[in-house]
Amino acid sequence: xxQIILSLGLAFLSTISFSxxxxxxxxxxxxxxxxxxxxxxxxxxxxxxxxxMSFRRVDDSYxxxxxxxxDQGCSGANDNYVIFLSDDxxxxxxxxxxxxxxxxxxxxxxYMIDLADFExxxxxxxxxxxxxxxxxxxxxxxxxxxxxxxxxx
Numbered sequence: 001x002x003q004i005i006l007s008l009g010l011a012f013l014s015t016i017s018f019s020x021x022x023x024x025x026x027x028x029x030x031x032x033x034x035x036x037x038x039x040x041x042x043x044x045x046x047x048x049x050x051x052x053m054s055f056r057r058v059d060d061s062y063x064x065x066x067x068x069x070x071d072q073g074c075s076g077a078n079d080n081y082v083i084f085l086s087d088d089x090x091x092x093x094x095x096x097x098x099x100x101x102x103x104x105x106x107x108x109x110x111y112m113i114d115l116a117d118f119e120x121x122x123x124x125x126x127x128x129x130x131x132x133x134x135x136x137x138x139x140x141x142x143x144x145x146x147x148x149x150x151x152x153x
Contacts, residue, residue: 020143020151023054033059036152044126044137046070051128051137057152062115064094066128067108073132075099075107081134082111083127084118084145092117103131115153118145 024037037056044051049070056063066082067075074080080097094111102108109130123139
C-alpha cells in the first residue's frame with residue numbers, strides 16, 4: 001500500500017514540476033509510434049515581436065519548431081538556422097529547416113535535434129534566422145529547454 005501511495009505521489013509531483021501542456025500525446029494505432037508535441041510557448045521577445053517554440057517527438061526522433069511574430073521571411077529556405085547560446089558560451093546550431101517553404105506571416109521552421117546536445121544546457125539567447133535575416137531573442141520562458149524536453153520523453 002505504501003508503494004502505491006508513493007508511486008502516485010511521485011507521479012503527481014512530476015506533473016507539477018513539468019506541467020507544460022502537450023498539444024498532442026498519442027500512440028498511432030496503425031504504426032504504434034509514440035507522438036508527443038508540446039504547446040507553443042513564448043520563449044523570447046524583441047520590441048513588440050515574440051519568438052515561440054514547440055518540441056515534438058515521434059518514437060525516438062526529436063524536433064523543435066520555431067515561429068515569430070516578426071516577419072522574417074520564408075520557412076523551409078536553405079539558409080534558415082537557429083542557434084542556441086548558453087550562459088557559459090556554448091552554442092548549438094541547427095541548420096536544416098525541414099519545413100515546407102512557406103512565406104506567410106509567422107511561418108514555422110522545423111529542425112531535428114539530438115537530446116544529448118541539450119543536457120545541462122542553460123539557454124540564455126536564441127538566434128532565429130529565416131530567409132530575410134536573423135533576430136537574437138533573449139530566452140525568457142517559464143520553463144527551461146530541458147523542462148520542455150522532459151515533457152516529451
